Amino acid sequence: MRVEIKRRRHILDLDDFSREEMEFIFERADSMKEVLSREIKKVPTLRGKRIATLFYEPSTRTRVSFEIAAKTLSADVINIQASSSSVEKGETLIDTLKTLKSLGIDLVVLRHPSPGAPYLASRFFEGSIINAGDGTHAHPTQALLDIYTVREKLKSFDGIKLLIVGDIAHSRVARSNIIGFHKMGARITLCSPPTLMPRYIKKAYPWVDVDFDLDRAIKDADVIMALRIQKERQGDNLIPSLREYIRLYQINRERLKRAKDGVLILHPGPVNEGIELSMDVVNGSLIREQVENGVAIRMALLYTILGGK
Ligand code: CP
Numbered sequence: 001m002r003v004e005i006k007r008r009r010h011i012l013d014l015d016d017f018s019r020e021e022m023e024f025i026f027e028r029a030d031s032m033k034e035v036l037s038r039e040i041k042k043v044p045t046l047r048g049k050r051i052a053t054l055f056y057e058p059s060t061r062t063r064v065s066f067e068i069a070a071k072t073l074s075a076d077v078i079n080i081q082a083s084s085s086s087v088e089k090g091e092t093l094i095d096t097l098k099t100l101k102s103l104g105i106d107l108v109v110l111r112h113p114s115p116g117a118p119y120l121a122s123r124f125f126e127g128s129i130i131n132a133g134d135g136t137h138a139h140p141t142q143a144l145l146d147i148y149t150v151r152e153k154l155k156s157f158d159g160i161k162l163l164i165v166g167d168i169a170h171s172r173v174a175r176s177n178i179i180g181f182h183k184m185g186a187r188i189t190l191c192s193p194p195t196l197m198p199r200y201i202k203k204a205y206p207w208v209d210v211d212f213d214l215d216r217a218i219k220d221a222d223v224i225m226a227l228r229i230q231k232e233r234q235g236d237n238l239i240p241s242l243r244e245y246i247r248l249y250q251i252n253r254e255r256l257k258r259a260k261d262g263v264l265i266l267h268p269g270p271v272n273e274g275i276e277l278s279m280d281v282v283n284g285s286l287i288r289e290q291v292e293n294g295v296a297i298r299m300a301l302l303y304t305i306l307g308g309k
Contacts, residue, residue, distance in 0.1 A: 005020065005021050005024045007304075007305075008304070008305065009122075009128050009305065010118070010122045010128055010129045010130070010131075010305075011129075011130045011131060011140055011141065011301060011305070012118050012119055012122060012129065012131045012138070012140070013131065013137075013138040013140050013176060013179070014138075014140045014143055014144070014176050014179045014180045014183070015179060017140075017180070017183065018183070019183050019184055019185070022144065022147065022180065022183065022184065024304075025144060025148075025297065025300050025301065025304065026144075026147075026148050026151055026300075028300035028303065028304060029148055029293070029296040029297050029299070029300040030296075031300075032069075032072075032295075032296040032297075032299035032300050032303075033293075033296045035072065035299070036072065036295060036296060036299075041072050042071075042072060042074060043072065043073060043074065044074045045073045045074065045303055045307050046070065046073040046074055046075035046302065046303065046306055046307055047074040047075070049075040049076070049106050049107070049306050049307075050075065050076045050077075050078065050103075050104050050105045050106050050107075051066075051070045051075045051076070051077050051078070051105070051106065051107045051108075051109065051302065051306075052077075052078045052079075052080055052100050052105045052107070052108050052109070053066055053067060053077065053078075053079045053080065053108075053109045053132070054080045054082070054096065054097075054100070054108050054109065054110050054111070055079075055080070055081055055082060055110075055111040055132070056082040056087070056110075056111060056112045056113055056117075057111050057112070057113050057133070059111055059132070059133070060269075060270070061269055061270075061291055061294060062109075062111065062132045062133060062139075062141070062142070062294070063079065063109075063111070063132070065291070065294040065295045065298050066109045066130075066132065066298050066302075067079060068295050069295050069296075069298035069299040069301075069302055070298075070302055072295070072299060073299055073302060073303060073307070075302070075306070078105070080100075086099075093112070093117060093120065093121060094120070094121075094124045097121055097124055097125040098124065098125075100125070101125060101126050101127060105127060106127045106128065106306060107127055107128040107129075107130065107302070107305060107306055108121065108125060108127065108128070108129055108130070109130045109132045110129055110130070110131060110132055110134075111132040111133045111134070112133075112134050112135070113134075113135050114134065114135050115134050115135040115136055115137030115138075115172075116134060116135075116137060117134050117135075118130075118131035118134050128305050128306065130301065130302075130305070133172055134172065135172065136169070136170050136171065136172055136175075137172050137175065138172050138175055138176045139172040139173045139175075139176050139268075140176050140180075141294070141297060141298060141301060142172075142173050142176065142177075142268050142294075143173065143176035143177045143179070143180040143181075144180065144297050144301070145290055145293045145294045145297040145298075146173075146177055146180075146225065146266055146268065146290060147177070147180050147181060147184055148293050148296075148297055149266065149286050149289050149290050149293050150223055150264060150266070151184075152289070152293075153264055153286075154222065154223075154264070156185075157181065157184035157185040157186045158185040159185065159186075159187060160185075160186045160187065160222040160223060161186070161187050161188075161189065161220055161221050161222050161223070161260075162177075162181050162186045162187065162188050162189070162221070162222070162223045162224075162225065163188075163189045163190075163191060163217055163218060163221040163223070163224045163225070163259075164177065164178070164188065164189070164190050164191070164225045164227065165190075165191045165192065165214060165217070165224060165225070165226050165227065165249060165251060165276075166192055166196070166226055166227030166228070166229065166249065166276055167192065167196045167227050167228065167229050167230050168190050168192045168196055168197050168198065168201065168227065169192070169195075169196045169197060169198050169238070170196070170230040171227045171228075171230070173225075173227060173268045174190070174225075174227060177225065178190075178205050178208060179205075182205070182207055182208075186223075187209075188205075188207065188208045188209070189208065189209040189210070189211055189217050189221070190208050190209070190210050190211075191210075191211050191212065191213075191214050191217040191218075191249070192212070192249070193212065193238070193239055193245070193248070193249065194212055195238040195239065196238055196239070197210060197212070214248060214249050214255065215255065215258065218251075218255055218256070218258045218259050219258050219259070220258075220259065220260055221259040221260060221263055222259075222260050222263060222264065223263065223264045223266065224251055224256075224259065224263055224264070224265050224266070225266045225267065225268075226251050226265070226266070226267045226276040226277050227267070227268070227276065228267070228268070228269070228270060228271065228272060228276060229242075229245065229272055229275060229276065242275060245275065246274070246275060249276075250275065250276065250277065250278060251265065251276065251277050251278070251281050252277075252278035252280075252281055253278065253280055253281065256281065264286055265277070265281055265284065265285035265286060266285065266286050266287070266290060267282075267285060267287050267290075268290070269287060269290070269291065271287065
């Protein structure tokens, strides 16, 4: 039986997504992949709609995949990098959004260094907001593409063990995936150096297991997600040295022997090669599939918000 999904105006995080709604998005992404496999990758679904990407932080994957997704659906796309906009002259986020609405923008894809900025934006922008990453808080479209990539390989999430390893403290990707994979039925273990694990983690997400010992945590994992060490967000020296981090927390072939056979390796990118993952593990990972699936997931989301049911 197909569950009725309410039409949503914004995508700010996965907190208010049900498993059924995520499944609905994934089925829609399956159809979008079919469009992307055609010789002419273009459908008229969003003709006449205007989408702006408004990025206050650097990005390659998220920004480009949203642009490709929107163009494949025939929307008009305007890319705004805050560093080369009137933000540099002191314009506020709210004034920028009001300006974009006056210019006929229907949907803004927003990346911002401040946690909660997309929530603020959704209160003042009369169109739709998609959170493309807000500081250390959330990255819902990344989590959806991660879950979708695993769904293609495992089919069922019930009882699988997901291990998230690395800089949990600064990771919006971790936070959205902790919520999303849990809703899909996965068990989740978090592993990091103690200095990169938020103290509130068990209070905020009581269903996760926390282990600081990677050789123990990796045992029987079905899926491993390694996170980037976010040097740009680390004010203090939270790890003694990269060499020490690699010794204790790198995912490499030797460590993978303790995981399940055929364990799936994900990384949201960009990767610090040879730090979070050894090079041979990068080569055997699903990183390319994650990037490819990002376009289909973002097409599904844009269509769901702007195109009808
Ligand atoms: N995963 C991710 O958000 O990558 P970008 O910063 O390149 O968009």
